[in-house]
Amino acid sequence: xxxxxxxxxxxxxxxxxxxxxxxxxxxxxxxxxxxxxxxxxxxxxxxxxxxxxxxxxxxxxxxxxxxxxxxxxxxxxxxxxxxxxxxxxxxxxxxxxxxxxxxxxxxxxxxxxxxxxxxxxxxxxxxxxxxxxxxxxxxxxxxxxxxxxxxxxxxxxxxxxxxxxxxxxxxxxxxxxxxxxxxxxxxxxxxxxxxxxxxxx
Amino acid sequence: xxxxxxxxxxxxxxxxxxxxxxxxxxxxxxxxxxxxxxxxxxxxxxxxxxxxxxxxxxxxxxxxxxxxxxxxxxxxxxxxxxxxxxxxxxxxxxxxxxxxxxxxxxxxxxxxxxxxxxxxxxxxxxxxxxxxxxxxxxxxxxxxxxxxxxxxxxxxxxxxxxxxxxxxxxxxxxxxxxxxxxxxxxxxxxxxxxxxxxxxx
Amino acid sequence: xxxxxxxxxxxxxxxxxxxxxxxxxxxxxxxxxxxxxxxxxxxxxxxxxxxxxxxxxxxxxxxxxxxxxxxxxxxxxxxxxxxxxxxxxxxxxxxxxxxxxxxxxxxxxxxxxxxxxxxxxxxxxxxxxxxxxxxxxxxxxxxxxxxxxxxxxxxxxxxxxxxxxxxxxxxxxxxxxxxxxxxxxxxxxxxxxxxxxxxxx
Amino acid sequence: xxxxxxxxxxxxxxxxxxxxxxxxxxxxxxxxxxxxxxxxxxxxxxxxxxxxxxxxxxxxxxxxxxxxxxxxxxxxxxxxxxxxxxxxxxxxxxxxxxxxxxxxxxxxxxxxxxxxxxxxxxxxxxxxxxxxxxxxxxxxxxxxxxxxxxxxxxxxxxxxxxxxxxxxxxxxxxxxxxxxxxxxxxxxxxxxxxxxxxxxx
DNA sequence: CATGAATGAGACTTCATTCAT
DNA sequence: CATGAATGAAGTCTCATTCAT
Numbered sequence: 001x002x003x004x005x006x007x008x009x010x011x012x013x014x015x016x017x018x019x020x021x022x023x024x025x026x027x028x029x030x031x032x033x034x035x036x037x038x039x040x041x042x043x044x045x046x047x048x049x050x051x052x053x054x055x056x057x058x059x060x061x062x063x064x065x066x067x068x069x070x071x072x073x074x075x076x077x078x079x080x081x082x083x084x085x086x087x088x089x090x091x092x093x094x095x096x097x098x099x100x101x102x103x104x105x106x107x108x109x110x111x112x113x114x115x116x117x118x119x120x121x122x123x124x125x126x127x128x129x130x131x132x133x134x135x136x137x138x139x140x141x142x143x144x145x146x147x148x149x150x151x152x153x154x155x156x157x158x159x160x161x162x163x164x165x166x167x168x169x170x171x172x173x174x175x176x177x178x179x180x181x182x183x184x185x186x187x188x189x190x191x192x193x194x195x196x197x198x199x200x201x
Numbered sequence: 202x203x204x205x206x207x208x209x210x211x212x213x214x215x216x217x218x219x220x221x222x223x224x225x226x227x228x229x230x231x232x233x234x235x236x237x238x239x240x241x242x243x244x245x246x247x248x249x250x251x252x253x254x255x256x257x258x259x260x261x262x263x264x265x266x267x268x269x270x271x272x273x274x275x276x277x278x279x280x281x282x283x284x285x286x287x288x289x290x291x292x293x294x295x296x297x298x299x300x301x302x303x304x305x306x307x308x309x310x311x312x313x314x315x316x317x318x319x320x321x322x323x324x325x326x327x328x329x330x331x332x333x334x335x336x337x338x339x340x341x342x343x344x345x346x347x348x349x350x351x352x353x354x355x356x357x358x359x360x361x362x363x364x365x366x367x368x369x370x371x372x373x374x375x376x377x378x379x380x381x382x383x384x385x386x387x388x389x390x391x392x393x394x395x396x397x398x399x400x401x402x
Numbered sequence: 403x404x405x406x407x408x409x410x411x412x413x414x415x416x417x418x419x420x421x422x423x424x425x426x427x428x429x430x431x432x433x434x435x436x437x438x439x440x441x442x443x444x445x446x447x448x449x450x451x452x453x454x455x456x457x458x459x460x461x462x463x464x465x466x467x468x469x470x471x472x473x474x475x476x477x478x479x480x481x482x483x484x485x486x487x488x489x490x491x492x493x494x495x496x497x498x499x500x501x502x503x504x505x506x507x508x509x510x511x512x513x514x515x516x517x518x519x520x521x522x523x524x525x526x527x528x529x530x531x532x533x534x535x536x537x538x539x540x541x542x543x544x545x546x547x548x549x550x551x552x553x554x555x556x557x558x559x560x561x562x563x564x565x566x567x568x569x570x571x572x573x574x575x576x577x578x579x580x581x582x583x584x585x586x587x588x589x590x591x592x593x594x595x596x597x598x599x600x601x602x603x
Numbered sequence: 604x605x606x607x608x609x610x611x612x613x614x615x616x617x618x619x620x621x622x623x624x625x626x627x628x629x630x631x632x633x634x635x636x637x638x639x640x641x642x643x644x645x646x647x648x649x650x651x652x653x654x655x656x657x658x659x660x661x662x663x664x665x666x667x668x669x670x671x672x673x674x675x676x677x678x679x680x681x682x683x684x685x686x687x688x689x690x691x692x693x694x695x696x697x698x699x700x701x702x703x704x705x706x707x708x709x710x711x712x713x714x715x716x717x718x719x720x721x722x723x724x725x726x727x728x729x730x731x732x733x734x735x736x737x738x739x740x741x742x743x744x745x746x747x748x749x750x751x752x753x754x755x756x757x758x759x760x761x762x763x764x765x766x767x768x769x770x771x772x773x774x775x776x777x778x779x780x781x782x783x784x785x786x787x788x789x790x791x792x793x794x795x796x797x798x799x800x801x802x803x804x
Numbered sequence: 805c806a807t808g809a810a811t812g813a814g815a816c817t818t819c820a821t822t823c824a825t
Numbered sequence: 826c827a828t829g830a831a832t833g834a835a836g837t838c839t840c841a842t843t844c845a846t
Contacts, residue, residue, distance in 0.1 A: 008830060026315040028229030031815065042832050043816090053816065103314065110311040113304060113372045114227040122373045130377070150389070154382040157370065158390065161383075162359060165366025169358065171314045172323045176331070181355040182362075188351070189359065192393050209805070232840065243807050244841085254841060410826070428717040430631030434820065444828050445820085455820060505716060512713040515706065515774045516629040524775045532779070552791070556784040559772065560765060560792065563785075567768025571760070573716045574725045578733070583757040584764075590753070591761065594795050595788075611809060634836065645811050646837090656837065 011049050014039040018046075018060040023100040027057060027107040058118065061111060064104040065125045076132035082140030083196055087187060089132055093163035094183050102167050130156050140194065147195035155193060162186055212250050215240040219261040224304040228258060228312045259319065262312060265305040266326045277333035283341030284397055288388060290333055294364035295384050303368050331357050341395065348396035356394060363387055413451050416441040420462040425505040429513045432459060460520065463513060466506040467527045478534035484542030485598055489589060491534055495565035496585050504569050532558050542596065549597035557595060564588055614652050617642040621649075621663040626703040630660060630710040661721065664714060667707040668728045679735035685743030686799055690790060692735055696766035697786050705770050733759050743797065750798035758796060765789055 017039035022030045032053055036043045050056035075092040079085030112122040133156045140146035148155065163186075169177035191197075218240035223231045233244045233254055240247075251257035276293040280286030313323040334357045341347035349356065364387075370378035392398075419441035424432045434455055438445045452458035477494040481487030514524040535558045542548035550557065565588075571579035593599075620642035625633045635646045635656055642649075653659035678695040682688030715725040736759045743749035751758065766789075772780035794800075 006830090010830095026229070026311065028227070029315065032817095033815080044818090044832055044834095045830085047817070048831065106311060106314055109369050109373065110227065110307060113307055114225075114230065119373050123375055126370070126373075126375055126377070150386050151382060153377060154379060154386050157377060157379075157383055158363060158367075158386045161366030161369070162363040163366065164369050165362030165364065166359075168310050168362070168365050169327070172310065172320050172327075174324055174327055176327070176354060176358060178355060178358075181352060182358055185351050185355050185359045189390055189394060193390060233842095234840080245807055245809095245843095246805085248842070249806065426717075428631070428713065430629070431717065433818085435818095446822095446828055446830095447826085449821070450827065508713060508716055511771050511775065512629065512709060515709055516632065521775050525777055528772070528775075528777055528779070552788050553784060555779060556781060556788050559779060559781075559785055560769075560788045563768030563771070564761060564765040565768065566771050567764030567766065568761075570712050570764070570767050571729070574712065574722050574729075576726055576729055578729070578756060578760060580757060580760075583754060584760055587753050587757050587761045591792055591796060595792060609809090613809095635838095636836080647811055647813095647839090648809085650838070651810065 006049055006051075010039075010041070014041060014046065014049060015060060015063055018056055019064050019104060020100060022057065022060055022064075022107055023103040027061075027111045030057060032056075057111070061104070061108050061118065062121065064101070065108055065121075068101055068105070069125060069128045072129060072132055076136065079136075082136045082143060082145055083191075083194075085136045086133070086140070086190065086194075089136065090159075090163070090187055090190065091183065093160075094166060094179070094186065099170075103171055105164070105167060106171055126160075130160060133159060137194065145194075145196065148193060150193065159190060162189075211240075211242070215242060215247065215250060216261060216264055219257055220265050220305060221301060223258065223261055223265075223308055224301040228262075228308040231258060233257075258312070262305070262309050262319065263322070265302070266309055266322075269302055269306070270326060270329050273330060273333055277337065280337075283337045283344060283346055284392075284395075286337045287334070287341070287391065287395075290337065291360075291364070291388055291391065292384065294361075295367060295380070295387065300371075304372055306365070306368060307372055327361075331361060334360060338395065346395075346397065349394060351394070360391060363390075412441075412443070416443060416448065416451060417462060417465055420458055421466050421506060422502060424459065424462055424466075424509055425502040429459060429463075429509040434458075459513070463506070463510050463520065464523070466503070467510055467523075470503055470507070471527060471530050474531060474534055478538065481538075484538045484545060484547055485593075485596075487538045488535070488542070488592065488596075491538065492561075492565070492589055492592065493585065495562075496568060496581070496588065501572075505573055507566070507569060508573055528562075532562060535561060539596065547596075547598065550595060552595065561592060564591075609652055609654075613642075613644065617644060617649065617652060618663060618666055621659055622667050622707060623703060625660065625663055625667075625710055626706040630664075630714045633660060635659075660714070664707070664711050664721065665724065667704070668711055668724075671704055671708070672728060672731045675732060675735055679739060682739075685739045685746065685748055686794075686797075688739045689736070689743070689793065689797075692739065693762075693766070693790055693793065694786065696763075697769060697782070697789065706774055708767070708770060709774055729763075733763060736762060740797065748797075748799065751796060753796065762793060765792075 014035070018030070018035045021034045021038055025034060032043045032046050035056070036046055039046075046053075046056060050059060072089060072092060075088045076085050079088050108118075108122065108125075112118040134152055137146060137148075137152050137155065141148070141152070166177075166182060166186075168174075215236070219231070219236045222235045222239055226235060233247050236257070237244045237247055247257060251260060273290060273293060276289045277286050280289045309319075309323065309326075313319040335353055338347060338349075338353050338356065342349070342353070367378075367383060367387075369375075416437070420432070420437045423436045423440055427436060434445045434448050437458070438448055441448075448458060452461060474491060474494060477490045478487050481490045510520075510524065510527075514520040536554055539548060539550075539554050539557065543550070543554070568579075568584060568588075570576075617638070621633070621638045624637045624641055628637060635649050638659070639646045639649055649656075649659060653662060675692060675695060678691045679688050682691045711721075711725065711728075715721040737755055740749060740755050740758065744751070744755070769780075769785060769789075771777075
């Protein structure tokens with residue numbers, strides 16, 4: 001069982017530090033002492049806050065994915081129409097800025113691949129992550145903006161696979177990766193799949 | 202510096218064991234003792250074969266990616282025309298069977314994200330991996346089979362991102378993932394992007 | 403130096419909790435957190451009450467042995483004549499009911515074997531513990547009820563050794579231990595040693 | 604599960620060192636570093652030999668009780684007749700010399716009182732420990748040397764309780780304890796219980 | 805060629821303790 | 826009076842590595 005919520009106000013900042021270290025060093029290489037050094041607290045304080053190293057890492061993963069999911073949901077809220085919202089989602093999914101976030105996703109998958117509990121969490125996260133995409137597309141179809149023969153679920157699976165897969169060349173800094181061009185190609189592809197003309201972007 | 206090729210014939214089998222263990226336990230969690238147990242040799246024998254733990258892991262990664270790249274090159278050789286070759290490549294990239302392979306790719310990226318030397322290797326691997334796709338598309342364009350306004354490199358980047366991204370739901374066994382449907386969608390998308398009609402598949 | 407008597411009325415209950423935990427977990431395995439959990443107070447409250455962990459344990463030991471000694475003295479007060487008093491003492495020493503008490507005695511000896519201060523206390527306790535036995539036997543001899551060639555002190559040493567030794571099979575729940583039979587044998591043996599006929603029991 | 608028998612020839616000596624330290628410091632206070640210092644090996648060597656601290660302690664307990672049981676069995680073999688054998692057993696049980704042994708018994712009971720696995724072992728040990736006593740008494744009865752109304756099992760339970768109980772004043776160095784006198788009283792008591800005249804000792 | 809013995813470095817973890825409130 | 830936050834000391838444990846055979 002996981003101990004939660006011990007400790008005072010600094011706990012939140014310390015968790016941020018854990019996320020930062022994990023993005024830099026990797027899940028399995030994140031030691032208490034690393035996080036302690038960055039957060040400026042004693043190692044035993046981490047133990048006091050999180051219980052065990054594993055619990056700290058898992059909570060950092062939860063926190064970090066939670067943030068990303070919320071960012072997606074926020075992105076979806078800004079578009080004026082389904083297509084615009086979809087474009088916002090794609091852009092958010094492809095944007096390069098918060099590099100820590102991308103790295104955390106890779107850590108998340110790596111860890112989920114070897115930990116049953118995290119795997120379950122990853123299923124839940126993915127469901128929430130898919131939601132705004134599915135909703136936007138469904139609404140577009142209902143309004144007659146989009147047309148497709150494919151099942152919406154499968155379409156979203158492929159779209160998200162592309163967004164996820166793009167993470168690899170970015171994290172590994174592959175030289176062939178050109179952000180602007182890739183974004184254009186992806187949006188064009190989605191537009192084509194949904195029968196949307198002249199994607200203004 | 203990395204020691205190579207010490208040891209006799211069992212070395213190959215032992216390397217396979219290392220790959221197997223890494224696919225199951227993950228890169229950073231693969232210990233000498235795990236591999237020794239699976240391979241049926243002493244820990245010190247592993248050291249004798251590979252030098253250090255890191256060297257063993259890196260060689261396992263090399264071996265495993267090399268296999269995958271060769272499989273791709275082989276897949277490309279079987280098609281009668283560019284489109285068929287491309288479909289073979291896509292199918293090979295999406296096929297689910299050698300589950301260890303997929304897991305190893307994730308390990309490869311995870312490790313590459315945190316190790317400069319591996320990162321460089323990942324660049325080289327990715328180049329070879331892209332080659333057959335690029336060649337097939339270029340030839341199709343030359344023959345007039347394919348038509349596209351996009352840059353071929355960027356197109357391939359997106360295609361491979363999709364193939365890579367599909368790995369996540371598979372490794373994490375996400376329930377929404379339906380292999381057959383996803384394959385159809387991906388192939389349709391590529392067909393559409395290249396202006397290919399009636400994708401026979 | 404040992405701090406005493408800090409804290410309010412709950413202190414007594416908390417000390418009982420410490421005794422209970424020690425009987426269950428053992429002297430060296432009794433942690434502040436265990437006692438805190440059972441007593442329903444914070445760890446720091448224990449420290450406030452008792453000072454240090456060692457002080458808490460020693461006080462629990464004192465309290466617990468004090469209880470036992472008083473029970474013996476009370477048992478001695480109930481008999482009508484020396485033999486009856488002796489039997490009461492033996493029965494009290496062999497009775498099985500307050501299981502926590504027996505376990506505490508073992509903890510007491512274990513701790514005394516490794517702590518000089520406790521060892522001294524154990525000498526004092528043992529003297530008080532022996533007293534009622536010696537008194538009863540001496541009185542019996544004076545009255546002509548008992549006859550023995552042995553030194554009374556040595557006799558009591560052996561009697562108490564038997565009572566103490568019986569604790570082992572009880573604490574360890576050895577299956578061959580039969581309370582009723584053992585009591586009869588012990589009483590018969592003492593009767594025989596003192597030349598008492600027909601032990602009414 | 605317990606790892607057994609790793610390590611080379613020094614293992615036996617190291618185990619002796621563990622027993623020695625445990626007799627001095629007590630079960631729960633015996634640290635790896637203590638044993639390592641006495642045995643002149645590295646702490647990690649202990650881990651290599653025994654697996655874990657707990658396993659080391661348990662094995663030391665087993666070894667030590669095994670020795671004691673064997674000593675008893677050997678003592679029983681030396682007597683010319685049942686009474687002599689019985690006296691040898693009692694003397695061996697009361698002798699003060701190998702002080703480490705006595706202390707180990709206390710540690711054994713302390714540990715058994717809190718560990719189910721050890722408790723079971725203690726039952727088995729006790730059975731073997733009782734055997735020579737029971738055999739000697741039974742044979743004496745068969746030969747007509749001994750006469751008693753008590754059940755032999757119960758008699759032995761009480762005799763062994765006395766031997767065990769005598770351990771307390773010795774370990775705690777209680778000043779009233781006089782070895783010679785106690786031995787005489789115990790032997791006289793057993794002689795009396797078995798109807799043996801003029802105990803030659 | 806391959807192994808078992810032995811070890812040191814470094815991590816996690818436990819736990820009593822200090823301190824401010 | 827009592828507590829929660831934070832910490833340091835010290836222990837166990839893991840694991841790669843060295844070495845002799």
